Amino acid sequence: MKPVSDLVGLSPGVRGQLTRALALGALGGAAGVAGYVCVAMAVGELFAAQPSGSALAWWVSFALVGLVVSFGSRWLAEQVAHHASFELEVVLRRRLADALAKMPLGVVQRLGSGRIKKVMQDDVAALHNVVADAMPFFGAVAAQPIAALIALGIVQWKLLIVVLLVVPVAMVSFSLMARDYTTQRAKYNDANENVNAAVVEFVQGMPVVRTFDDGRTSFRRFSDSVDAFTEAIGAWTATSRTASVFNKLVIVPLPTLLVIAAAGVPMLALDWITAPELLLGLLIGAMPIEAISPLMHLTNYVNDSKAGAVRIGELLAIPPLPEPASPRVPSDSSVSLRGVTFSYSTDRGAPVLSDVDIEIPAGTVCALVGPSGSGKSTVARLIPRFYDVDEGSVRVGGVDVRDMRSEVLLQHVALVFQDPFLIEGTIAENIRLGRPGATDAEVEAAARAAAAHDFIVTELQDGYDSQVGERGGRLSGGQRQRITIARAILSDAQIVVLDEATAFTDPESEAAIQDAIARLTKGRTVLVIAHRLSTVVDVDRIVVLDNGKVVERGKHPDLVAANGRYAALWARHEQASTWGLVGNRAEDLLAGSSDKKDVKL
Numbered sequence: 027m028k029p030v031s032d033l034v035g036l037s038p039g040v041r042g043q044l045t046r047a048l049a050l051g052a053l054g055g056a057a058g059v060a061g062y063v064c065v066a067m068a069v070g071e072l073f074a075a076q077p078s079g080s081a082l083a084w085w086v087s088f089a090l091v092g093l094v095v096s097f098g099s100r101w102l103a104e105q106v107a108h109h110a111s112f113e114l115e116v117v118l119r120r121r122l123a124d125a126l127a128k129m130p131l132g133v134v135q136r137l138g139s140g141r142i143k144k145v146m147q148d149d150v151a152a153l154h155n156v157v158a159d160a161m162p163f164f165g166a167v168a169a170q171p172i173a174a175l176i177a178l179g180i181v182q183w184k185l186l187i188v189v190l191l192v193v194p195v196a197m198v199s200f201s202l203m204a205r206d207y208t209t210q211r212a213k214y215n216d217a218n219e220n221v222n223a224a225v226v227e228f229v230q231g232m233p234v235v236r237t238f239d240d241g242r243t244s245f246r247r248f249s250d251s252v253d254a255f256t257e258a259i260g261a262w263t264a265t266s267r268t269a270s271v272f273n274k275l276v277i278v279p280l281p282t283l284l285v286i287a288a289a290g291v292p293m294l295a296l297d298w299i300t301a302p303e304l305l306l307g308l309l310i311g312a313m314p315i316e317a318i319s320p321l322m323h324l325t326n327y328v329n330d331s332k333a334g335a336v337r338i339g340e341l342l343a344i345p346p347l348p349e350p351a352s353p354r355v356p357s358d359s360s361v362s363l364r365g366v367t368f369s370y371s372t373d374r375g376a377p378v379l380s381d382v383d384i385e386i387p388a389g390t391v392c393a394l395v396g397p398s399g400s401g402k403s404t405v406a407r408l409i410p411r412f413y414d415v416d417e418g419s420v421r422v423g424g425v426d427v428r429d430m431r432s433e434v435l436l437q438h439v440a441l442v443f444q445d446p447f448l449i450e451g452t453i454a455e456n457i458r459l460g461r462p463g464a465t466d467a468e469v470e471a472a473a474r475a476a477a478a479h480d481f482i483v484t485e486l487q488d489g490y491d492s493q494v495g496e497r498g499g500r501l502s503g504g505q506r507q508r509i510t511i512a513r514a515i516l517s518d519a520q521i522v523v524l525d526e527a528t529a530f531t532d533p534e535s536e537a538a539i540q541d542a543i544a545r546l547t548k549g550r551t552v553l554v555i556a557h558r559l560s561t562v563v564d565v566d567r568i569v570v571l572d573n574g575k576v577v578e579r580g581k582h583p584d585l586v587a588a589n590g591r592y593a594a595l596w597a598r599h600e601q602a603s604t605w606g607l608v609g610n611r612a613e614d615l616l617a618g619s620s621d622k623k624d625v626k627l
Contacts, residue, residue, distance in 0.1 A: 040117065043110035044161050047103045051165025054099035059173035061092025062309040063181070070302025103162030111158035118150045121342060128346035132412035136370075137341075145341050149334030156331045171314035178307065182299050185307040188289045192282050193314060282312040347411070353431045356423020356438060359520035359551040361386040361409060365418030368404065377416070378404050379574045386567075388423075388520075391552040393562035395595060396571035402555045405571070406523045409553065410439045422521065440514035443525040446506040448498030453482055454490040456498075456509055460516035466490075468516065476512035481505060525555040559599045568592065 068085035071077055122145065126134055134142070178186040290304040299307075366382040379401045386392040394402040407413065408420050411427045419426045427435055440460075448456045457469050464472075469490065473479040486492035498506040514522065556562040563582040570578035570585070570592045577591050585592035 040110045040114045040157075043106050043113070044157065047107035047110065047161045048165040050099045050103035050106065051162035052169035053165075054096045054103060054162075055166035055168070055170030056173040057092045057099060058096035059092075059170055059177055059310055059313065061089050061096055063177050063306060064089035064092055066181075066302050066306035066309055069305055070300065073301055100162060100166060103165065104158075107162050108158045110161075111154050114153065114157055115150050118153075118338060119146055122146050122150075122338070125342050125344065125346065129344055130347045130413055131410070132370075132407060133344060135412070142341075145334075145337050149337050152334040153331050171316075174310040174313040177310060181306055182303040184293060184299060185286065185290060185303065185311060188286055188307070189282070189311045189314060192285055282315045283308055286311045347414075347432060348428065349431060350429045352429075353434065354425045354429045355434060356425045356430065358423045359388040359438065360421075360423055361392075361521060361551055361553065362421045363405065363408070363418065364421065366405075366408065366415050366420060367417040368408065368413065368415045370404075370413075377574060379408075379415075381418070382571075382574070382576055384569050384576065384579075386551055386553060388551050389549060390566040391554065393554045393556045393565045393568045394571060395556045395559060395562065395568060395592065397595075400571040401574040402571055403525060404574075406441075406525055406553060406555055409521070409523060410441060411435055437517070438519055439521045439523060440517050440519035441523050441525075442507075442510055442514055446498065446503070446510040448494045448501070448506055448509060450494065450496050452488075452491050452493060453486070453509065456494060457490075457512045457516055460513040461518070464516055469512075472512040472516035473509075475515050476508045478505070478508035478512050481508075519550075521551045521553075523553045523555075559596055570595075 064085050068082055068089060071082045071085055126142065175186060175189070178189060286304075286307045290299060290307055293299045294301060294304050361384075363382050363384040366379055367377050368379045369377045382401070382405070384392070384405070394405055396402055408415060409422070409427070411420070411432065414428060419428075421427065422430070422435065422438060449459070453473075454466070454469050457472055458464050460472070461468070470479060473482060473490075482492070483489050492500075494500055494506075494509070498509070501509070554562055554565065562568060566581075567579060568582060568585060569576055570590075572591055578585055578588065580588070586596055587593075
């Protein structure tokens with residue numbers, strides 16, 4: 027329970043409200059017992075040898091007051107607890123959003139949108155049961171049996187002894203139900219998560235499944251996951267079947283009432299107790315036993331919330347990106363990496379970059395080339411400080427990026443990646459992310475410069491007010507990329523990082539994007555992550571990476587003449603550029619022929 031209480035402690039106001047809810051719940055439970063005691067006394071007064079009308083009226087009045095206070099206190103406890111629950115959700119989501127905003131961007135990317143969504147939405151919502159329902163519930167089920175035992179002890183201790191003889195049996199039943207709960211619950215959760223993952227895989231991969239798999243392999247994984255889930259439920263049920271039956275026989279009011287009646291009727295016959303006392307025992311004697319079952323449900327609430335509370339705590343515990351005490355401002359748009367060594371793993375495993383030195387003077391264009399996995403994209407992400415380097419320094423305008431405020435650094439760097447990302451909203455809202463205070467005219471000017479204005483006003487029904495859909499799903503890849511370029515143009519950043527912005531676009535879109543990039547990069551410092559070497563033959567300098575190290579640098583002609591790593595890459599590029607379908611088999615392939623054995627590259 028400690029992780030949940032720690033999260034509640036983030037808001038003193040919430041903690042105070044929950045304390046009040048707990049107290050109100052306890053008051054409701056105790057008042058209910060007091061009401062039943064007064065009911066028993068009123069009934070006893072009715073059957074007295076000489077009933078007193080005033081005494082009867084008083085007992086009835088007290089009973090009504092007790093029952094009304096019980097109902098009102100419990101209702102108010104639920105209202106207070108629900109208000110506290112919603113306030114806690116707001117507090118937690120704001121704390122999480124603030125933590126994400128201050129977290130290194132690379133860490134946010136590594137966490138992934140799925141995990142972050144689960145924590146911010148599902149796990150925070152899972153705390154609702156504990157905060158909104160469990161606290162007043164716990165107050166009532168804790169106070170009510172204690173008050174009942176005290177009342178029995180005061181009115182008739184003999185009946186108290188009878189009830190206390192039943193309590194150990196009920197506790198044994200409770201312990202049997204809780205046996206192996208942690209182990210079985212863990213198996214259930216694992217099997218449930220596997221089913222969810224299999225469902226998502228099967229649905230999201232449906233095009234691939236239908237094309238290559240005909241559903242047998244993928245559906246078998248789903249079917250196996252369901253079978254494992256069923257087995258986990260069956261095993262849990264089997265281990266608790268006897269305890270469950272015993273629990274249903276013991277932790278219910280009727281057996282306790284039968285025990286009280288079996289002991290109370292002879293006592294009444296022997297004049298050891300009075301009729302009102304027996305009635306009181308029947309009214310409230312089962313309350314201590316009845317409270318055990320709600321406590322089991324409360325335990326389930328707490329256990330369900332623990333895992334979510336732990337995940338929330340882990341996310342909040344991720345240290346923020348350190349900000350300088352005395353921030354500095356870059357003097358120009360130059361970029362340099364000096365002796366940079368970097369590893370993604372927290373235990374400083376094999377470095378992705380080793381002793382990398384790169385100098386990009388202001389206003390020049392530098393291309394990073396190299397085989398896949400050589401560290402090109404890592405360099406691009408170190409410049410806007412998605413991560414901090416392990417050794418060395420990354421400098422912008424002569425200033426170590428760690429000595430700059432994050433928002434200042436990001437104002438100087440515009441990023442355009444090969445997988446463009448748009449938020450769910452309008453075209454204008456996505457472009458305006460580059461400069462939130464920009465006017466409509468400035469947004470349109472940026473779109474024109476990015477070759478996006480024409481398709482926005484001619485192909486989209488609502489123009490700049492058109493919704494882009496989730497992750498920009500209503501737009502084509504080329505359209506999304508031009509929107510991201512318009513955003514970068516609007517930001518007016520003097521340093522531009524391009525990670526093969528035309529990698530996945532069609533020829534028509536590529537031509538438009540290349541024109542847009544030319545306008546974006548004019549007069550700016552540019553770092554290009556190049557996969558197609560033909561696009562960087564005219565840049566000011568080329569840096570060749572291999573296995574996280576700089577192996578060559580220079581201009582295209584000089585590197586080709588050096589006959590080194592770049593020359594080998596260039597030779598492969600030229601060879602690949604001549605690949606194509608030859609012979610009549612090309613026509614057959616385009617016509618949909620199934621016999622492709624003669625197709626050559």
